[in-house]
Amino acid sequence: MRKHIINTLSVFLISTTFYAQEVLSKQKAFELTMANNFDIKVIKNNLAIAENNKSIYNSGYLPSITGNVGARYTNNDTDIEFQDGTLNSVAGAESENYNASIGLNYVIFNGFSRQNTFKRLKESYNLSELQARQVMENTIITLFIAYYEVGRLTENEITQKAALTISKKRLERAKYGFDYGQRTKLDVLNAEVDxxxxxxxxxxxxxxxxxxKRDLNVVLGRDVNTAVMVDTNVLYDLKMNLADISKEARNKNANLLQSKKNIELSKLDVKINQAGWMPNVGLTSSYAWNRNTGDATNAFSPIxxxxTxxxxxxxLTWNLFDGGRTRTNVKNAKIAVANQEIRKAQLQDQLDxxxxNAWETYQNRLFALKAQExxxxxxxxNFERSNERFKLGQISSIDFRQAQVNLINAELSRNNAKFVAKNAELQLLQLAGIILDHNNF
Structure with a gap:
C-alpha cells in the first residue's frame, strides 16, 4: 500500500512539474510578436514618420511668417565746416537705432505642383502602410516557422525518449538473459551500442x-532564455481552393499592391514636373517699425x-525657357511610369x-502527411509484433532493432510532415495577402 502511494505521488509530482509551465498558445505568440518584435517596432516608427510627412505642415499650403528685431548703437566724433568757413565740432555724439518687422510670404499658385506634391505625400504614406504590412507578414511567417520548429522538435524529443527507454529495457533483458544463459554476450554488446x-x-x-526555443524567443522580442512550451496541435484549412486563393492574391498581395501604388506615385511625379512650364504667383506682406535717437550734430538735426x-x-514669375530641363524631367517621369507598369505586369505573372506552385506544394504536403501517418x-x-516475437526468442536482436528503427523513422517523418504541411499553408496565405486576417495559425 505504501509503495502504491509513493508511486502515485511520484507520478503526480512529475505531472505537476510538466504542466506548471504554461503552454504558449499560437494567438498569444502572435500578440507578443506584434507588441515586442524589433522589426515590427522599427516599421511602426517608420510609419509614424510617413504620417508626419503627409501632414499639411509639410505640404507648402501654409504661409511662411518671419520676424526680425535689431538694435544698433554708435558713438562718433564729427567735424563740420560750412561754406562761410565756420567750423562746428561735436565730440562723442551718440545715436541708437531700434527696428522690428514681421513678414509674410505665401505661394498662391505654382503650376499645381503644391497640390500634386501633397497628394504624393499621402500616397507615400499609403505605400508605407503596405510596406509595414509586408514586414508584419514576413515576421508572422518567421514566427510560426520558429514556433512549429519547436513543436516538431518537442515531438521528436518524445519519440526519441521513448526509443531510448525501449533500448534500455532491452539492455536489461539482454543482461538478465546472459546471466541465465539465455542470451549471448553479442546480444548484450549490441544492446549497449543501441x-x-x-x-x-x-x-x-x-x-x-x-x-x-531561443530562436522563437528572439522573434517574440523577449529574453532568449525564457522557458517556453508550444501547442503541438496543428489544424489545416482544408476549405481553401485554388480559385479563391488566386482571386485574393490578385486583390490583396502586398507586393502587387505596392507595385500599383508605385504607378500612382510615378504619375504624380509627371504632374509635379509639368509644373515647371507654369507661372508662379506669390504674395508678400510686411509690417515694420524703426526708431532712431541721437545727439544733434547741428541745429537742424532731429534727436x-x-x-512704422x-x-x-x-x-509673378514665369520661367519661359529653362534650357529644356523641365521637358527632360517630364519625359523621364513618363518613362518611369511605363517601367512601373511593366514591373506590375511582371509581378502579376510571378504571383500567378x-x-x-504554393498550392501544388501544399497539396503534396497534405498527401505526404497522410502517407506518413x-x-x-x-x-x-510491425514493432509490436516484433517485440512479442523477440520476447519469445523467435527473432534476433538485429531484427528487433530494425523494427524499432523503422518505427522511430516513421514517427520522425510524420512529425516533420505535420509541420511542413502547415508551413506550406502559411506561405500560401501570405501570397494571398490574408495571413494577418487569418485566425487558424
Missing part, C-alpha cells in the same frame, strides 16, 4: 530543441525719428506562378 546511439540522438534533439509702415505685394500505423503494428 542504447548509446539512442542516447546520442536524444541529447542532440534536446540541443536542437533548446536552440529552436529722434520713428517710422505696412507693405504688401503680388509677384507562385500561387500555383499510415506509415506510423504500419510501423507500430
Amino acid at each position: 542504447v548509446n546511439n539512442d542516447s546520442i540522438s536524444y541529447i542532440d534533439i534536446q540541443r536542437q530543441l533548446n536552440n529552436a 529722434s525719428n520713428t517710422q 509702415g505696412l507693405s504688401a505685394g503680388v509677384n 506562378r507562385d500561387v500555383n 499510415q506509415n506510423v500505423i504500419t510501423s507500430t503494428l
Whole structure:
C-alpha cells in the first residue's frame, strides 16, 4: 500500500512539474510578436514618420511668417565746416537705432505642383502602410516557422525518449538473459551500442530543441532564455481552393499592391514636373517699425525719428525657357511610369506562378502527411509484433532493432510532415495577402 502511494505521488509530482509551465498558445505568440518584435517596432516608427510627412505642415499650403528685431548703437566724433568757413565740432555724439518687422510670404499658385506634391505625400504614406504590412507578414511567417520548429522538435524529443527507454529495457533483458544463459554476450554488446546511439540522438534533439526555443524567443522580442512550451496541435484549412486563393492574391498581395501604388506615385511625379512650364504667383506682406535717437550734430538735426509702415505685394514669375530641363524631367517621369507598369505586369505573372506552385506544394504536403501517418500505423503494428516475437526468442536482436528503427523513422517523418504541411499553408496565405486576417495559425 505504501509503495502504491509513493508511486502515485511520484507520478503526480512529475505531472505537476510538466504542466506548471504554461503552454504558449499560437494567438498569444502572435500578440507578443506584434507588441515586442524589433522589426515590427522599427516599421511602426517608420510609419509614424510617413504620417508626419503627409501632414499639411509639410505640404507648402501654409504661409511662411518671419520676424526680425535689431538694435544698433554708435558713438562718433564729427567735424563740420560750412561754406562761410565756420567750423562746428561735436565730440562723442551718440545715436541708437531700434527696428522690428514681421513678414509674410505665401505661394498662391505654382503650376499645381503644391497640390500634386501633397497628394504624393499621402500616397507615400499609403505605400508605407503596405510596406509595414509586408514586414508584419514576413515576421508572422518567421514566427510560426520558429514556433512549429519547436513543436516538431518537442515531438521528436518524445519519440526519441521513448526509443531510448525501449533500448534500455532491452539492455536489461539482454543482461538478465546472459546471466541465465539465455542470451549471448553479442546480444548484450549490441544492446549497449543501441542504447548509446539512442542516447546520442536524444541529447542532440534536446540541443536542437533548446536552440529552436531561443530562436522563437528572439522573434517574440523577449529574453532568449525564457522557458517556453508550444501547442503541438496543428489544424489545416482544408476549405481553401485554388480559385479563391488566386482571386485574393490578385486583390490583396502586398507586393502587387505596392507595385500599383508605385504607378500612382510615378504619375504624380509627371504632374509635379509639368509644373515647371507654369507661372508662379506669390504674395508678400510686411509690417515694420524703426526708431532712431541721437545727439544733434547741428541745429537742424532731429534727436529722434520713428517710422512704422505696412507693405504688401503680388509677384509673378514665369520661367519661359529653362534650357529644356523641365521637358527632360517630364519625359523621364513618363518613362518611369511605363517601367512601373511593366514591373506590375511582371509581378502579376510571378504571383500567378507562385500561387500555383504554393498550392501544388501544399497539396503534396497534405498527401505526404497522410502517407506518413499510415506509415506510423504500419510501423507500430510491425514493432509490436516484433517485440512479442523477440520476447519469445523467435527473432534476433538485429531484427528487433530494425523494427524499432523503422518505427522511430516513421514517427520522425510524420512529425516533420505535420509541420511542413502547415508551413506550406502559411506561405500560401501570405501570397494571398490574408495571413494577418487569418485566425487558424
